Amino acid sequence: MIQVLFYAGALLAGLLLSALTAALLGDPALGDLHLSYVLYVVTVAAVALGAAGPRVLKNSLSIAAAVAGVLGGAALVYIFLAQVLYVGTAMAVKHGGLAFLWNIPPTPADETGGIGPALLGTLYMTAIGAFFGFLIGFPAGIYLGEFRRELAAKVARIGVNVLVEFPTITIGLLVYALFSLLGMRAFSGYAGALALTIIMIPYVALFTAAAYASIAPAVREAAYAVTGSLYKTLFIVMRKVVARAVLVAFLLGTAKIAGETAPLLFTAFGNDYYTSEIFGVDLGEPTGALTLLIYYMAQTPYTVQNEVAWGAAAVLLWIILAVFAVARLLQRSA
Amino acid sequence: MIDIRDLKLQFDNVKVLDGVTMKIPNNMIYVIMGPSGSGKSTILRVLNRLVELYKPKIEGEVYLDGQDIFKMPLTLLRRRVQMVFQIPNPIPTLSIWENVALGPKLNGLAKSKAELKERVRWALAKAQLWDEVKNRLDAPAASLSGGQQQRLCIARALAFKPEVLLMDEPTANLDPVNTAKIEELMLELKKEMTIVLVTHYPPQAARVGDWVAFLYGGKIVEEGPVKEVFTRPRHELTEKYVTGKI
Numbered sequence: 001m002i003q004v005l006f007y008a009g010a011l012l013a014g015l016l017l018s019a020l021t022a023a024l025l026g027d028p029a030l031g032d033l034h035l036s037y038v039l040y041v042v043t044v045a046a047v048a049l050g051a052a053g054p055r056v057l058k059n060s061l062s063i064a065a066a067v068a069g070v071l072g073g074a075a076l077v078y079i080f081l082a083q084v085l086y087v088g089t090a091m092a093v094k095h096g097g098l099a100f101l102w103n104i105p106p107t108p109a110d111e112t113g114g115i116g117p118a119l120l121g122t123l124y125m126t127a128i129g130a131f132f133g134f135l136i137g138f139p140a141g142i143y144l145g146e147f148r149r150e151l152a153a154k155v156a157r158i159g160v161n162v163l164v165e166f167p168t169i170t171i172g173l174l175v176y177a178l179f180s181l182l183g184m185r186a187f188s189g190y191a192g193a194l195a196l197t198i199i200m201i202p203y204v205a206l207f208t209a210a211a212y213a214s215i216a217p218a219v220r221e222a223a224y225a226v227t228g229s230l231y232k233t234l235f236i237v238m239r240k241v242v243a244r245a246v247l248v249a250f251l252l253g254t255a256k257i258a259g260e261t262a263p264l265l266f267t268a269f270g271n272d273y274y275t276s277e278i279f280g281v282d283l284g285e286p287t288g289a290l291t292l293l294i295y296y297m298a299q300t301p302y303t304v305q306n307e308v309a310w311g312a313a314a315v316l317l318w319i320i321l322a323v324f325a326v327a328r329l330l331q332r333s334a
Numbered sequence: 335m336i337d338i339r340d341l342k343l344q345f346d347n348v349k350v351l352d353g354v355t356m357k358i359p360n361n362m363i364y365v366i367m368g369p370s371g372s373g374k375s376t377i378l379r380v381l382n383r384l385v386e387l388y389k390p391k392i393e394g395e396v397y398l399d400g401q402d403i404f405k406m407p408l409t410l411l412r413r414r415v416q417m418v419f420q421i422p423n424p425i426p427t428l429s430i431w432e433n434v435a436l437g438p439k440l441n442g443l444a445k446s447k448a449e450l451k452e453r454v455r456w457a458l459a460k461a462q463l464w465d466e467v468k469n470r471l472d473a474p475a476a477s478l479s480g481g482q483q484q485r486l487c488i489a490r491a492l493a494f495k496p497e498v499l500l501m502d503e504p505t506a507n508l509d510p511v512n513t514a515k516i517e518e519l520m521l522e523l524k525k526e527m528t529i530v531l532v533t534h535y536p537p538q539a540a541r542v543g544d545w546v547a548f549l550y551g552g553k554i555v556e557e558g559p560v561k562e563v564f565t566r567p568r569h570e571l572t573e574k575y576v577t578g579k580i
Contacts, residue, residue, distance in 0.1 A: 216423075218419055218420075218421040218423040219423050219425065219426065220387075221384060221387070221419060221423065222419065222423040222424070222425065222487075222490075223425070224384055224387060225382060225384055225412065225416070225417050225419075226412070226436055226437045226440060226490070227409065227412060227437070227440040227441060228407065228408030228409030228410065228411060228412040228413070229408075229409055229440070232440050236440065237425065237436065237440070240425060240427055240428060241425060241426065241427055243427065244427075
């Protein structure tokens with residue numbers, strides 16, 4: 001409970017700080033940066049004093065410094081998070097409010113624009129990546145967790161561990177090469193979805209493996225004793241034991257791939273326009289994504305595009321925060 | 335009738351069973367007793383082939399009503415031979431009702447919802463748990479006390495209407511009141527099924543057993559009717575064991 005209050009308080013403080021500095025300085029990003037920096041310097045100074053000062057000062061200060069360090073460090077992160085949410089949401093509101101979600105991105109000559117095709121592209125590719133990633137990663141994880149003492153599983157585990165740490169841009173390149181070799185269109189939503197799938201698989205597999213490995217030996221024996229079918233033991237009985245952990249793995253994996261940029265650079269490629277009348281976005285074509293849009297629009301010298309990038313960042317963060325919140329709630333009630 | 339012939343079993347290089355032969359007639363409580371590590375639980379886990387989880391090397395033959403259990407489809411064997419474990423182990427995330435319904439559902443033992451309901455009620459009643467839980471069947475199994483959880487596990491096994499019930503020190507973690515309840519239950523159940531009970535507590539063997547085998551170091555030292563083994567043990571080791579010296 002205290003933890004929740006702390007998070008909420010830090011977020012609220014960040015929001016207030018952003019609003020205050022925005023009003024005072026007219027430049028929200030810069031104002032927060034200064035304040036955060038001051039907070040950081042104070043913390044470091046307190047730690048240094050606590051370590052070097054006389055004993056009485058040392059004891060009381062080191063406790064204060066430890067507390068300040070933990071709170072300050074966490075607050076720092078939350079201030080920046082709140083910063084993006086606050087400024088970004090404000091930008092989204094400025095550029096049409098709800099219409100920001102479906103308007104197409106602005107060219108430098110436009111006065112306003114939205115994130116429509118990119119939002120749809122992210123939702124589609126993430127959904128496909130999450131679905132297939134789970135479909136393959138879940139059984140793979142069961143194998144890694146339940147048969148962890150077998151040689152093949154040990155070897156497979158090494159492979160999965162490598163894959164989960166793989167630079168994601170190389171996975172994009174791999175998919176690009178694969179699609180090109182097969183004569184398929186590498187700059188497409190399907191290629192993007194495949195790249196996200198490959199990133200999702202080891203993530204879900206490792207979570208699932210850990211969950212299955214954590215099942216108490218007595219419960220495991222019960223799961224085998226109630227049926228002679230290995231499939232039913234693993235996929236029905238034991239799944240029911242770890243269902244919550246697996247669902248959390250699915251949600252966290254989904255949040256992770258929704259925020260990926262690198263694997264989409266060589267695959268989805270990005271697109272500022274709607275390409276299908278029925279679905280909005282044709283995944284056979286180059287496809288936009290929120291992360292790609294932020295990446296491109298933040299680099300241009302045009303204010304309108306920068307502002308839309310802020311808005312896109314806020315929308316992406318809201319989506320990911322919502323998924324995280326659901327995952328946390330599930331974990332808590334477990 | 336369970337017929338075990340010259341059963342040898344080892345894990346890696348550790349010999350656990352060294353030529354066990356026993357015949358277990360129907361409708362009796364057959365007790366396997368012996369000190370820790372003598373291989374009692376392993377024999378039980380051979381009878382429902384749960385031991386295969388631990389990749390042992392097995393030699394010898396085991397027949398259930400004349401059929402070789404190692405050639406029988408595993409689903410069929412587990413339907414006929416059910417087990418109650420030392421640690422009460424209901425599926426913790428499932429409700430009381432779901433825990434008992436699990437077996438019939440997974441094995442297609444109930445043709446309709448009404449039949450499933452009746453079977454679960456019957457199993458819980460048989461395990462003398464129905465009156466205590468009938469108003470909270472949807473409560474999580476973990477909310478029950480230890481003794482109730484163990485009776486829930488018995489109900490889960492009974493819902494199969496098994497021919498053989500394997501009980502691996504089912505009262506080792508229970509207080510005397512719950513132990514007495516479960517011993518009473520065993521005496522009631524043997525009218526309908528064969529019970530193979532493992533215990534390392536000789537007085538329990540004397541209280542409920544019809545026939546007893548004393549296992550030591552993976553071998554049967556002595557077996558016979560309970561009264562005989564406890565009053566006139568033929569082997570020195572048996573005498574030491576039943577008098578609490580080993």
